[in-house]
Amino acid sequence: MRAVRFHGRGGQGAKTASRILGTAAFLEGFVAQDSPMYGPERRGAPVAAFTRIAQTPIRERGVIVHPDLVVIADASLMQDPAAHVPEGVDERTVVFVNSPLTAEQLQSQTSLPGRFTTLDLTGIALQQLGKRTAISALLGAVAGSLIGLGQESIREAIARELAELGLAAPMIERNQTVAAQCYETVPRVAIDVGLRRPTAPVPLRTPTYDPPTRGAASITAGPNSAIRSMAGWRTFRPVLRPDLCNGCWLCFANCPEGAITIKPDGKPAIYYPHCKGCLDCVEVCPTDALTVERETAATREA
Amino acid sequence: MNADMMTGNLAAAWGARLADVDYVPAFPITPQTEIVEALSVWCGNGSLNARFVTLDSEHSMMTAAGAAAATGARVFTATSSQGLLHAFEVLYTIAGWRVPLVLVNVSRALASPITLEPDHNDVLAARDSGFLQIHAETCQEVVDSILMAYRIAEDPRVCLPVMVNLDGFYLSFTREPVSLPDPKMVQAFLPPFRPTHLGFKASAPHALGTAVFGGATYSYFRHQIHLASMNALQVHEEASVEFERLCGRRYDVVEGYRLDDAEDVLIMTNAFASKGKGAVDAARAEGRRVGLLRLRMIRPWPADAIRQALQGRRAVAVLDQNLSPGQGGILFQEVAACLYHEALRPRALCSFIGGLGGKNISEGEFRAIFEQTAEAGINGQGIGPILLYTEAEHREMVQLQVLAGGLKS
Amino acid sequence: MTWQRETFKKIKQIPREEHVLPGTALCAGCGGLEALRLAAKVLGDDVVYVNAAGCFTMLAAYPFTPFKGSWLYTTMGSAPAGAQGVRDALDVLIAKGRLSKEEDLKVVVLGGDGSTYDMALSSTSGAITRKLDFYYFCYDNEAYGNTGMQLSPATPYGARTTTSPCSLQHPSGTTQEKKDIFEIWRAHKPPYIATVAPRYPLDLEEKFARASKFTGPKLFLALSACPTGWLYDPGETPEVAKLAVETGLWPLKEAINGVITHTYIPKRKPVEEYLKLQGRFRHLFEPTRQDEAIRHIQARVDDYWKQVNV
Numbered sequence A: 001m002r003a004v005r006f007h008g009r010g011g012q013g014a015k016t017a018s019r020i021l022g023t024a025a026f027l028e029g030f031v032a033q034d035s036p037m038y039g040p041e042r043r044g045a046p047v048a049a050f051t052r053i054a055q056t057p058i059r060e061r062g063v064i065v066h067p068d069l070v071v072i073a074d075a076s077l078m079q080d081p082a083a084h085v086p087e088g089v090d091e092r093t094v095v096f097v098n099s100p101l102t103a104e105q106l107q108s109q110t111s112l113p114g115r116f117t118t119l120d121l122t123g124i125a126l127q128q129l130g131k132r133t134a135i136s137a138l139l140g141a142v143a144g145s146l147i148g149l150g151q152e153s154i155r156e157a158i159a160r161e162l163a164e165l166g167l168a169a170p171m172i173e174r175n176q177t178v179a180a181q182c183y184e185t186v187p188r189v190a191i192d193v194g195l196r197r198p199t200a201p202v203p204l205r206t207p208t209y210d211p212p213t214r215g216a217a218s219i220t221a222g223p224n225s226a227i228r229s230m231a232g233w234r235t236f237r238p239v240l241r242p243d244l245c246n247g248c249w250l251c252f253a254n255c256p257e258g259a260i261t262i263k264p265d266g267k268p269a270i271y272y273p274h275c276k277g278c279l280d281c282v283e284v285c286p287t288d289a290l291t292v293e294r295e296t297a298a299t300r301e302a
Numbered sequence B: 001m002n003a004d005m006m007t008g009n010l011a012a013a014w015g016a017r018l019a020d021v022d023y024v025p026a027f028p029i030t031p032q033t034e035i036v037e038a039l040s041v042w043c044g045n046g047s048l049n050a051r052f053v054t055l056d057s058e059h060s061m062m063t064a065a066g067a068a069a070a071t072g073a074r075v076f077t078a079t080s081s082q083g084l085l086h087a088f089e090v091l092y093t094i095a096g097w098r099v100p101l102v103l104v105n106v107s108r109a110l111a112s113p114i115t116l117e118p119d120h121n122d123v124l125a126a127r128d129s130g131f132l133q134i135h136a137e138t139c140q141e142v143v144d145s146i147l148m149a150y151r152i153a154e155d156p157r158v159c160l161p162v163m164v165n166l167d168g169f170y171l172s173f174t175r176e177p178v179s180l181p182d183p184k185m186v187q188a189f190l191p192p193f194r195p196t197h198l199g200f201k202a203s204a205p206h207a208l209g210t211a212v213f214g215g216a217t218y219s220y221f222r223h224q225i226h227l228a229s230m231n232a233l234q235v236h237e238e239a240s241v242e243f244e245r246l247c248g249r250r251y252d253v254v255e256g257y258r259l260d261d262a263e264d265v266l267i268m269t270n271a272f273a274s275k276g277k278g279a280v281d282a283a284r285a286e287g288r289r290v291g292l293l294r295l296r297m298i299r300p301w302p303a304d305a306i307r308q309a310l311q312g313r314r315a316v317a318v319l320d321q322n323l324s325p326g327q328g329g330i331l332f333q334e335v336a337a338c339l340y341h342e343a344l345r346p347r348a349l350c351s352f353i354g355g356l357g358g359k360n361i362s363e364g365e366f367r368a369i370f371e372q373t374a375e376a377g378i379n380g381q382g383i384g385p386i387l388l389y390t391e392a393e394h395r396e397m398v399q400l401q402v403l404a405g406g407l408k409s
Numbered sequence C: 001m002t003w004q005r006e007t008f009k010k011i012k013q014i015p016r017e018e019h020v021l022p023g024t025a026l027c028a029g030c031g032g033l034e035a036l037r038l039a040a041k042v043l044g045d046d047v048v049y050v051n052a053a054g055c056f057t058m059l060a061a062y063p064f065t066p067f068k069g070s071w072l073y074t075t076m077g078s079a080p081a082g083a084q085g086v087r088d089a090l091d092v093l094i095a096k097g098r099l100s101k102e103e104d105l106k107v108v109v110l111g112g113d114g115s116t117y118d119m120a121l122s123s124t125s126g127a128i129t130r131k132l133d134f135y136y137f138c139y140d141n142e143a144y145g146n147t148g149m150q151l152s153p154a155t156p157y158g159a160r161t162t163t164s165p166c167s168l169q170h171p172s173g174t175t176q177e178k179k180d181i182f183e184i185w186r187a188h189k190p191p192y193i194a195t196v197a198p199r200y201p202l203d204l205e206e207k208f209a210r211a212s213k214f215t216g217p218k219l220f221l222a223l224s225a226c227p228t229g230w231l232y233d234p235g236e237t238p239e240v241a242k243l244a245v246e247t248g249l250w251p252l253k254e255a256i257n258g259v260i261t262h263t264y265i266p267k268r269k270p271v272e273e274y275l276k277l278q279g280r281f282r283h284l285f286e287p288t289r290q291d292e293a294i295r296h297i298q299a300r301v302d303d304y305w306k307q308v309n310v
C-alpha cells in the first residue's frame, strides 16, 4: 500500500487533490481510498486529506500516521503546530512542498526529516490560472507523478473531480494542461517500498477524575485566542504606506479581525500575526495607502 | 410523625420546595403538570422564594434550566414522556456543562400510538445522556429522593444533573401518606448551592460548553462525565447514611425484598415494584422461595450491588416495563451484562416485558412469571423476552379491532 | 424625517478597544464577524453570549476564546431559552444578595439565520413575549453556513446553494422568497429592532447605543456578507455589503416600539451590480442571462421601497 497525506489550507484544494489521486488510482485498477479530515476551521486554516492506494483490500481508515508521501500545499504549514505536518515523517518519507525554493534550500531550513522535492505551484497557478484559484489539480498531478500513476488517469481524474465541483469546461481544460506540465516537471524522488518497522504497543493511561473546573469544556483563561498567529492563513498581505495614509480609520473600522490598531498618533498599524489576509482593508482604503503583496516564507516570519 | 396524604406529584413539588430552589422553568404535560402547578402557586404566594417561568417547549425549558444552573442558581424542573424526548439533545448538552440540577420525570409511554399511562421507555431513553437516574417506588421516596438528588448532584465529585423518576398515574396521581422532612433537617442535609466551577459574572468571565475538536479532547470530557457518574455511587452511599441519621429513612441504590433465602429473584423498578412485593408475599405463602430486587439507582449502574444480590440464586427474572423493539427489555440487557463475570451467577436469566402503556400486571401474570422462572432455573436455561399479554386482554383487543376495522371476529 | 445619529457621528468615535479578539477559526473576510466586532465595541465586556449552533460556534473552540466576556453554547434551536435561564438566574441571585449588582451582565444571543428564522423561532417568540431583557444578534449569511451552505429560510430568491442547485425545473436557483423575520419580530412588539450591515459601522454603532436605552428584547439583524458561501473573493466583503445596501436589497432600518424608520435611504443602484459580484448568483448571468429572474429580484426591491414611500 502507498499512503499519501496532503496538507493544505482551507480553500487551496488539498481535499480535491486527494480525490484526484484516489480517482486516478481507481481508474488504473488499484484499490483506492480517500478521505478529508475536517477541522473547525475554514478558508485559510490547516486541513489534511488522505489517499491510500493498494493492490489488495485496504485495512485502514482515517488519518494516515505513516505516510509514504507527504504533499504540502503551503510551506507555512511546516511551522504551524496545528497542521501536524511532521507526524510520522521519517527519513524514508518523500516530502513535496509547494515552494519556489529548491529541495536543498528547503531541507537546510527545516528540521523535518524526509526526502524533499519542490515546485512553485502557487507561482505557476498565479501565472497561468489566475488569482486565488485552488491548486488542487496541480497538487493531484504532482502526487500522481511522485507515486507513479500515469498521466492519462490523472488527466481524467482532474476532469471528473473538478466537474464535480461545478467548474466550467474551459477552466477544467486549463487546469489539465497546467497540471500536466507540473506532472512532468516535478523533480522525482523514488518512494521507498521497504517494510515499515512494526509499532510497539503504546502505554495506556487510566483516566482519573478531575474536578469540573478542569473536567468540563470551559475556558477561564480568555480572551486567549489572540495568542494564535494567523500569519499562515495569508496568501497575500496588506502593506501600509504611511505617506499615503490620510488617517481616516476606514481600514480599522472594516477589518473583521481587529488586526488593525490605531497608534497614539491616530494612524493605523497592521499587526500581522492577527491578519488573515482577507484584504478588506485594502478594498476600503480611499487613498491607496494599502497595497497588496504576495506572502513569502520570509515576510510571514516578520 | 407529621404524615399527610399526598400524590406523587405533590411530593415532587415538595421536594423542590424543601430544597429551596431558586428557579423553576416549566412546561405542562400530563401526568406531570400538577408538579409545576403547585410550584407556580408557591412561587406566586411567596412560600417558595423562586422564579417560575413557563417556557415555549421542553427543549427551551431544559435549556433555560441548564443555563440558569450554569449561572449559579439551584434549579428544579419536571417533564414527562414526549416532553423529555423533545428536550433530548439538551439533556446531553447540559450534562456536558456539568450543571447539578434536578429534573423529575413522570414516566409516560411514548407515542405512537399516543397514550397517557406509564412505562419506562421515556426515562430509559435518556440513560446515556450523563444524567444520574433515581427511580422511586413510593410518594415518600419521591420527596426524599429529590433531596438526596440535590446533595449528590452538587457534590464536587459529581456535578451532574439528576433525573428522579416516578410513574405516571400509579404514583403521580396516587395519594398515600408522606412524611415531609423538617426544613431544618433539610438545611443540615443540603448545604447552600455555591458552585466553584459555575456562575456567569462580570468579574470572572468564562466560556462554557465550547466546541472541541479532535477525538482525544472529546473523549477526555466524556470520560470525565463517566467518572463523575461513577463517583455518585460513593456519594450516594454517604448521602444515604446522613439522610437516615437525620430522617430515619434509609435508601440504597438497590432494595432487596425477602431476598435472604430466595432461590429465584424478580427484578423490578418504580411503582409496580409494590405489586411485585405483593406477588412475592403471595408466592411465599404458597411455599415458593422468591424475592424481589428493586433497582433504585439506574445511573450510575450499581453493578456490584446487583451482583451481590443475585449471586448464587437459581433463577433471575427481569420484568422490564419498557421495550426496545428488535431487542427486548433494556434493564434485562444491563443485568445480564453485569452478571457475566459473576462466578456464582444464576443458572437462568429470564426476561419479561410488561406494563407497557400502563397495562396492568395482574396477580395471575406474576404467578406465571414465578412459575416460568422457577422452571427455567431448574432447566438451567434462560427464557425471553416474553411479552406479557393475557388471553382476556387479547379477546378485548380483537373486539376493538372489529370496531376499528370491521374485521370479522 | 431623516434619521440622525446622536452618539456616533464620526468614524473616530468608534472605540479603539477590541472586545472580540483575533485568532478565531472564522473565515478570512467574514462579514458577520466584522459586524459582531463592531457591536461588541458598544456592548462592552460585561456580556454573556449565548450561542446557537452555526459558524460562530467556532469562535470559542477549546482551549481558546476570543471574548473578554462570557460565552455559553447551547443548541441550534434554543439559544433564546438559554438567555432566559441566564437572565432569570442573574436576577434571582442579585435579588437574593448572592451576587452583587456590579456583577450583572448583558445577555446576548448569537445565532445564525437558520437558527433565527426557523429552528429557534419558537424559543425566540417565547422570549420576546416574556419581555426578556436581552439582545439578539442574528448574523445573516442567508444559508446554513456551518454545514456547507444549504438553503435556509433566509436564502434570497435566485441564490444557488448546495441544496438549491440550478436545475432544469429551477434554472435560477431557489424560487423561495426570503422570510421577513424583521416583520415577524415586529409583530411581537419588542421595544427595539434594527438591521445593520458591515461597511456601515456608524449606523451599526449608533443602533447598539440606542438599543441600550431599552429594557426588553432588542433584536439585531446583521447582514453577514460571506465570501465562503456567497462565492466571492474575501476582499470584496465591504463592496458586497455596500451594494446590498445601496441597491436597496438590505434596507437599513430600525423599529422603536414598532415604528419603523429607515436609517439610510439608498440611491438604489440596479440589483444586478450586487448579484454579479457573487458566485451564488453567477448562473443568472452565465452561460445565458436570466433576465426574468433578475427582473423579479429588482421588482421585489422596487415594491418594497414603493411601500416605504420615501
Ligand SMILES: Cc1ncc(C[n+]2csc(CCOP(=O)(O)OP(=O)(O)O)c2C)c(N)n1
Binding pocket: B089, C053, C054, C055, C056, C075, C076, C077, C111, C112, C113, C114, C115, C116, C141, C142, C143, C144, C145, C146, C147, C152
Ligand atoms: C438540532 C440540530 N440540527 C442540525 C444541526 C446541524 N447544524 C449545525 S450548524 C447548522 C447551520 C446553522 O445555520 P445558521 O443558523 O444560518 O448559522 P451558520 O451556520 O450559517 O452560521 C446546522 C444545520 C445542529 N447542530 N443541531
Ligand code: SF4
Binding pocket: A237, A238, A254, A255, A256, A257, A258, A259, A260, A270, A274, A275, A276, A277, A278, A279, A280, A281, A282, C029
Ligand atoms: S487583510 Fe483583512 S485581516 Fe488583514 S488587516 Fe486587512 S482587513 Fe484585517
Ligand code: SF4
Binding pocket: A240, A244, A245, A246, A247, A248, A249, A250, A251, A252, A268, A284, A285, A286, A287, A288, A289, A290
Ligand atoms: S483606510 Fe487607508 S487612508 Fe484610511 S486610515 Fe486606513 S490606510 Fe489610512
Ligand code: SF4
Binding pocket: A042, C026, C027, C029, C030, C031, C032, C033, C055, C141, C145, C146, C224, C225, C226, C227, C228, C229
Ligand atoms: S462561512 Fe461565511 S459566515 Fe461562516 S465563518 Fe465563513 S465567511 Fe463567516
Ligand SMILES: [Mg+2]
Binding pocket: C054, C112, C113, C114, C139, C140, C141, C142, C143, C144, C145, C146, C152
Ligand atoms: Mg446562516
